[in-house]
Amino acid sequence: MYKYDPIDQQIVNERVAQYRDQTRRYLAGELTDEEYRPLRLQNGLYIQRHAPMLRIAVPYGLISSKQLRKLGDITKQYDRGYGHFSTRQNLQLNWPKLEDTPDILAELATVEMHAIQTSGNCIRNITTDQFAGIAPDEIIDPRAVAEIMRQWSTFHPEFALLPRKFKIAVSGTEKDRAIVQAHDIGLEFYKDDQGQMAIKVWVGGGLGRTPILGTVIREHLEWQHVLSYCEAVIRVYNIHGRRDNAYKARIKILVKALGIEEFKRQVEEEWAHFKDGPLTITQNELDRVAKYFEPMPYKDLPAHDASFDAAVASNPAFAAWVKRCVQPHRVPGYRAVTLSLKPHGKAPGDITSEQMHVVADLADAYSFGELRSSHEQNLILADVQLSDLFTVWQKAHAAGLATPNIGLLTDIICCPGGDFCSLANAKSIPIAEAIQMQFDNLDYLHEIGDLELNISGCMNACGHHHVGHIGILGVDKDGSEWYQVTVGGKQGNDASIGSVIGPSFSAEEMPGVVQRLIEVYVRERQDEERFIDTVRRLGVAPFKAHVYAEKETA
Amino acid sequence: MSQLIQLAANGQASIVADTWTRVVPPAAGEESVRKQAGKVVLFKLTGEQTYTAEQIANTEIPATGKILVPLTIWQARKAELQSRLPTGELGIILATNETAEALQAEFADLNSLPLIAVFVERFADGRIFTLGNWLRTRFGFKNELRAIGDVLRDQLFFHKRAGFDSFLIRADRSAEDALASLNDFSQPYQGGVADVPVWRRISRA
Structure with missing residues (x-):
């Protein structure tokens, strides 16, 4: 990955000094709220519901083990022991103190990181495919x-x-x-x-x-x-x-x-x-x-590994994880591993300080010391040997990072929502958690297959709800929180924007609504059809009919 | 104490006396605050009228000395201002919602103006930077280019790199303090109006 030269380092160092002085002037009353606002925003600092929120840049989602350890230490020292990976591949701290932010930036600068232009009306962090290269x-x-x-x-x-x-x-x-x-x-x-x-x-x-x-x-x-x-x-x-x-x-x-x-x-x-x-x-x-992005020094490996094949054959839990969390690699004998930050019942994208250290160690031991973050809010070990997958699984599993749900219904993309974000109209994390608990059955999840469910707490759409196969949008109606549901959105080359199925629902109704959408799919699907294919073939009508029919008789 | 910071040819910044008198139209008859989608309109849109005919007519213009005149005043009262141009006593103020083309239409040779000022009503209006760039690069303006209005130290480094070489700091802020910000970064990544990208500037191999 890219390494700073003296020019890069000088720029982030000078930025820390500049921002430290801007923050000092703000706290001293020399800058108004309005004047300080774009300055702090261009350093990723929002003033939020409970505390400021600091968004740290992970350029195009690439991060080293050393950087991740530093983030683990920062979240421990300056926050509440966890961070949140966002849908733009960045890491957000939910509880830093404003006075501490210059020090946090100074810490980041020691590992070639920053929070430059992660917010504000400027060019933001550039994002890409988590499997780039x-x-x-x-x-x-x-x-x-x-x-x-x-x-x-x-x-x-x-x-x-x-x-x-x-x-x-x-x-x-x-x-x-x-x-x-x-x-x-x-x-x-x-x-x-x-x-x-x-x-x-x-x-x-x-x-x-x-x-x-x-x-x-x-x-x-x-x-x-x-x-x-x-x-x-x-x-x-x-x-x-x-x-x-x-x-x-x-x-x-x-x-x-x-x-x-x-x-x-x-x-x-x-x-x-x-x-x-x-x-x-x-x-x-x-x-x-x-030259910083040249291929890793891969070993010459056979395309198959007997120990791996045996483990898949004998261990169904490992096999389920391989099916969902292991992705193909261009080099024979290697695979990419997605570490799920979506365990059921936890805020999607959250990772504790301890987990950051575990992941950093995994990267050092098995993946050339580098990681990627994805816009789906998971972490990726991009270069793991087939023969190491079983050990990686065991270690990831022990750290709660091996939920075999990548690409499944519970791999929910979700913004911080009303629990943290002052822009939100409604909470999003509790909805994600409730849906995850409703579908907390791995066999059933695998049987439903590929499905992207995205939740945003307001129309700013940080949770990308428009392009979710099922999209959930928090809306405010007369001061209470409601949820509007879309189906048929999709990311990718054939991207589409989802269609609203009808009037919105209360938070309590949401797991049931998703359940009924799935029932229609399971009833109507043909052959190998994914949820999105069925929606595209049939349109919104049957989904709408079933969801609202149930609602009326309930 | 002067609020004017000026860059010398060698890039050295200093606070200098302002020898120009800014011609300011009287306030509009009634303050019109329009609402749109529940929000107060913050910025004039491109091409939107800056001053009313009444304001333009009632603007007092000093009879002698160097005067800095809004473009719309010049357009409407060219006849009485014309004579100040050859004597080097006329500078023009372009607002961020006006275009460099409109200025060019008035002055075929922009370099006949010793001073162009770009007025930014709110510091967050980043059009000033593109206007600065255009005036310097596309329109070849070589004389003094001044940022006026809501000009604050935290944007100064950008103003400088967008081609401005003088900055009239907002009256309630210290120009002295603002001087330091012109050196916030010693080796910026990208090019600026007078600068090439860092990888053309120095060897990074």
């Missing part, structure tokens, strides 16, 4: 360009105060796992017919209050021009994006208002002025950064 279906590993873009976007002088937040996702696989279509800019890397790395550029996607999938603004962009092109897009947005209404300020609204053709015309016109200027990435710089 190892996925069998990967065409281009986008991480080197993602790192170049991280540096370019860090304290970008022109884009420090955009109309609204700006999210970029990159992906270089056949099967999209980074939901590039749901980002302000989505960059889909591919090899063009000359065999060169090229990028298909999507713009104007986003969830939130107005969910819209992105539109292709450029089919073919040479990688050398990715910074200049993004700069042209964001410059047009910075000038013309609405600043009078926060709900209409995202780039998607501008793209819709102008129409993609007109927006594209403006971008291309702007781009033409500086396309071949200093922003053109040199081969030299790409090579410098790419």
